Amino acid sequence: MNTPVQESAAPMEKSYSKMTYTHLSKRQSRASFINKLFKNYFLFSILTLCFVLGLVIFFIGKTAFLTFKDVTPAEFFLSFDWTPEDGKFGAALFILNTLSLTALTLVIAVPISVGMAVLIAEIAPKWMKNLIRPILDLLVGIPSIVYGYLGLTILLPLLRELSGESLGDGLLAASLVLTIMILPTICRISDDAIGAVPKKYKEAAYALGSTRLQTIFRVILPSAGRGIIAAIIMGMTRAIGETMAVVMVIGNTPQLAKSLFTSTSVLTSNIVMQISNVEFDSTWNYALHMMAFLLLVISFILILFIRFLGRKGGAES
Amino acid sequence: MKFFKKFSLVTVASAVLLTSALAGAASAKDDLKGKITINGSTALLPMTLQAAKEFQKLHPKVKIAASGKGSVTGPQAVKKGIAEIGACDWDASKDVPGFKAFDGQVANKVAVIPFATIVNKSVKVDNLTTEQLKGIYSGKITNWKDVGGSDEDIVVITRSFGSGTRVNYQIKALDGGDIVKKEKNYKEVGSSGDMKTAVATTPNSIGYIDLTYITGSDIKAVKHNGVEATTANVINGKYKIWSYGYYMTKGQPTGATKEFIEYVQSKKFQESSLKKLKFIPIAAMK
Numbered sequence: 080m081n082t083p084v085q086e087s088a089a090p091m092e093k094s095y096s097k098m099t100y101t102h103l104s105k106r107q108s109r110a111s112f113i114n115k116l117f118k119n120y121f122l123f124s125i126l127t128l129c130f131v132l133g134l135v136i137f138f139i140g141k142t143a144f145l146t147f148k149d150v151t152p153a154e155f156f157l158s159f160d161w162t163p164e165d166g167k168f169g170a171a172l173f174i175l176n177t178l179s180l181t182a183l184t185l186v187i188a189v190p191i192s193v194g195m196a197v198l199i200a201e202i203a204p205k206w207m208k209n210l211i212r213p214i215l216d217l218l219v220g221i222p223s224i225v226y227g228y229l230g231l232t233i234l235l236p237l238l239r240e241l242s243g244e245s246l247g248d249g250l251l252a253a254s255l256v257l258t259i260m261i262l263p264t265i266c267r268i269s270d271d272a273i274g275a276v277p278k279k280y281k282e283a284a285y286a287l288g289s290t291r292l293q294t295i296f297r298v299i300l301p302s303a304g305r306g307i308i309a310a311i312i313m314g315m316t317r318a319i320g321e322t323m324a325v326v327m328v329i330g331n332t333p334q335l336a337k338s339l340f341t342s343t344s345v346l347t348s349n350i351v352m353q354i355s356n357v358e359f360d361s362t363w364n365y366a367l368h369m370m371a372f373l374l375l376v377i378s379f380i381l382i383l384f385i386r387f388l389g390r391k392g393g394a395e396s
Numbered sequence: 397m398k399f400f401k402k403f404s405l406v407t408v409a410s411a412v413l414l415t416s417a418l419a420g421a422a423s424a425k426d427d428l429k430g431k432i433t434i435n436g437s438t439a440l441l442p443m444t445l446q447a448a449k450e451f452q453k454l455h456p457k458v459k460i461a462a463s464g465k466g467s468v469t470g471p472q473a474v475k476k477g478i479a480e481i482g483a484c485d486w487d488a489s490k491d492v493p494g495f496k497a498f499d500g501q502v503a504n505k506v507a508v509i510p511f512a513t514i515v516n517k518s519v520k521v522d523n524l525t526t527e528q529l530k531g532i533y534s535g536k537i538t539n540w541k542d543v544g545g546s547d548e549d550i551v552v553i554t555r556s557f558g559s560g561t562r563v564n565y566q567i568k569a570l571d572g573g574d575i576v577k578k579e580k581n582y583k584e585v586g587s588s589g590d591m592k593t594a595v596a597t598t599p600n601s602i603g604y605i606d607l608t609y610i611t612g613s614d615i616k617a618v619k620h621n622g623v624e625a626t627t628a629n630v631i632n633g634k635y636k637i638w639s640y641g642y643y644m645t646k647g648q649p650t651g652a653t654k655e656f657i658e659y660v661q662s663k664k665f666q667e668s669s670l671k672k673l674k675f676i677p678i679a680a681m682k
Contacts, residue, residue: 163557164494164557231593231597232597235597235598236597245548245549245551245580245581245598245599246551246580246581246583246598246601248583326586330582330583330584331583331584331585332577332578332582332583333577334577334579337579338579340580341579341580342579342580342581342583342584351586352556352584352586353556353557353558355465355466355469355558356465356466356469356556356557356558356559357468357558358468358472358495358496359472359475359476
């Protein structure tokens with residue numbers, strides 16, 4: 080902590096060689112005081128953050144684990160019957176729905192967004208890059224409720240027309256809305272990852288006689304792979320946690336999604352639909368907290384995964 | 397979240413502006429002060445908002461914040477001390493099917509809320525009997541042609557469990573019948589506003605809502621057993637789907653809260669603004 084100050088103070092000592100010793104020590108002590116002040120301020124900030132995070136985990140966890148007073152973990156995690164009015168708390172359907180919604184979203188979003196990233200980073204002319212990048216940055220910042228509203232008013236009628244369904248709500252509608260939401264995120268981060276691939280790799284590939292397609296698929300994408308995976312996981316966490324946009328187009332019915340157009344419900348949408356309609360001291364309330372806790376755990380695992388990937392990627396390059 | 401933050405900021409800002417503007421105009425002798433938070437039923441919300449607007453004009457120093465979700469949030473917020481008044485479409489000081497009584501709370505009757513079955517404008521049917529409604533909501537009737545309409549699937553839209561509108565509709569329109577979830581053509585929504593949007597934008601859909609919300613040309617009210625859903629038919633006893641709306645308070649209301657409830661119950665409010673919103677004065681019912 081103190082070393083940089085002493086270093087910067089050393090040249091000063093030379094230039095102010097005629098200065099008295101007291102002057103200098105005053106200067107030094109003031110600098111070290113300010114240093115300490117800032118050190119403590121930063122420490123305080125980070126501790127506050129940890130404290131808040133700890134409180135969130137503690138309080139949600141505390142309420143969440145009350146669930147298992149009345150419901151066995153086996154029922155909660157394995158049963159598909161969510162009828163809280165009749166005391167049936169099977170959350171497995173929400174967990175499965177959340178996973179299948181996320182998977183479906185990624186299946187649609189990843190090829191498109193990585194393809195777009197390759198286009199921007201490697202193929203497009205400069206003016207197009209300069210046009211698309213700011214647009215994507217702008218799209219990342221649009222509030223999710225806007226996407227949800229567009230889904231409700233534009234996408235659903237369109238889906239009804241194309242599929243012949245009367246309602247249109249369900250996994251497909253939700254995953255399409257989510258795709259549009261996470262597309263810019265995945266695209267921009269993969270774009271950066273591709274941009275970070277050393278130029279010499281590309282030059283070497285061309286020098287060996289590869290076509291552009293071969294260069295992209297054999298050289299650039301593999302060496303940007305970790306960055307792209309991190310981008311996909313960033314998109315995935317956003318998709319898993321998204322609530323408002325999903326609530327508007329998924330139909331909000333607690334049942335397992337057996338088809339793309341089954342009106343259904345995921346962890347987030349079920350929490351937001353029911354949390355204000357339940358009694359505070361009821362198993363139902365605890366079970367909803369448990370679902371929130373599950374979401375927390377899932378995103379925590381994903382973040383750890385990104386960290387792990389990032390460290391490995393860093394060591395390699 | 398961002399949207400809500402911004403929205404509440406705008407609301408607070410305009411409320412502050414409004415009160416400060418009114419404070420200048422109001423007489424200085426008015427010394428009723430306080431803050432009233434109202435939570436609960438979205439069915440009652442239009443009336444609450446109107447009453448709050450008028451009450452604040454009379455007593456500029458009283459601040460009223462009203463919001464709505466499901467009915468049960470009302471008494472719950474009162475129990476937790478978050479709100480002074482909990483708007484609820486049933487008497488929450490007594491047990492009702494699905495919900496236990498809230499001990500120590502007083503139910504203040506403030507209005508009569510008529511509910512109606514609504515359908516999307518694409519639906520040709522204009523009358524449904526209790527039996528037909530039971531069939532539709534239990535999933536036995538799935539096509540409009542079975543109840544005299546054209547050959548189209550029925551899309552059922554319902555409020556989620558905990559809604560006062562749902563509780564009353566089940567008891568009075570479905571004669572205690574169940575609302576059964578289905579794999580196809582079934583959707584749950586979280587508030588009266590969402591219900592209106594969903595039915596208005598989904599062809600061949602059916603739902604239920606209180607009369608206040610039935611405006612515009614995208615939705616229409618359906619007759620119940622041949623009786624039209626009007627306030628007049630509720631008063632003369634022909635139309636059965638209605639309930640009292642209650643303001644739940646922790647013990648007997650006091651101070652500004654008491655004044656506000658009395659204002660809502662006053663003849664002046666009940667006979668003018670309340671009627672205009674298609675609610676019915678309590679005094680009209682026997």
